Amino acid sequence: MASILDSVDQRTQLVGENRLELLMFRLGSKQLFAINVFKVREVVKLPSLNKMPGAHHNISGIANIRGISIPVINLRSAIGMRPVPINSEDNLIITEYNRTIQGFLVGQVANIVNMTWKDILPPPRSAGRSNYLTAITRVFREGNEEIVEIIDVEKVLAEIITYDIRISDGVLDSGILPEMHGRKVLIVDDSSTARRLVRETLLQLGLEVLECQDGLQALSLLKGWCDEGKKVTDEILLMITDAEMPEMDGYRLTHEVRSDPRMSDLFVALNTSLSGNFNEAMVKKVGCDRLISKFQPDLLVGVAQERLRQVLGR
Incomplete structure (x- = not known):
């Protein structure tokens, strides 16, 4: 075999x-x-x-x-x-x-x-x-x-391994933490467990969370905002997407986002349990901004803070 x-x-x-x-x-x-x-x-x-x-x-x-x-x-x-x-x-x-x-x-x-x-x-x-x-x-x-x-x-x-969503000392940037409150993040993942762990991590920052279960659902949401004349980057701080999902995977979702000039500047982080050089190559190929291995709350928080610093010009 x-x-x-x-x-x-x-x-x-x-x-x-x-x-x-x-x-x-x-x-x-x-x-x-x-x-x-x-x-x-x-x-x-x-x-x-x-x-x-x-x-x-x-x-x-x-x-x-x-x-x-x-x-x-x-x-x-x-x-x-x-x-x-x-x-x-x-x-x-x-x-x-x-x-x-x-x-x-x-x-x-x-x-x-x-x-x-x-x-x-x-x-x-x-x-x-x-x-x-x-x-x-x-x-x-x-x-x-x-x-x-x-x-x-x-x-x-x-259910076998206890994933700790606590954020380590020294990770939180107190200088920008107040700016997190009220900002929204889109999570795209077909696993309810993965969405829950990401959601519970981000809620500690005061962020609001929107959720989609697959790439096609997320793309429909993003295009809907564009069709209404909304700027996607005003609606969400960033999108965190899984790689593997029904109907449309995270790589294809990112490709579609980058191909649409109305939302091509959206910050996209690939959050995946897949390992190795393959993912790094795919991130570069389709244009993801960051790669995060599941489940690492410190890295997740770090990426969210990095994106907010970009928005704030710090």
């Missing part, structure tokens, strides 16, 4: 074209699930696990992969499915999120599919707020259409 991922580095241009590739798998049931290939480092057969006393109940143990100790999260139980016994045919999807490496215990790994973000849809409203999905899509396999549920990994991790 690792051979499936051998050419991942050659696929990075897909994101800039509003495309993605999904690694599909099952969790001991007929239902297909998926995560973005760009989060995946490799897929291996489940090795022996060492128990970790006192660990979260969704952590099955620690795997030693080429000398690196990796916590293994039982993805089935983490998203609320009935646990089933671990067996030798299970697989381990090793991922990198927010500068941390972890493995997800899954069942059968199916294949990788190339998709467009336009084919990735938000989960139905009837799924409720407590579901573990960021999106759904459809694929055809062996002549049959199957629903694929794309897992909100950030929510899974947030």
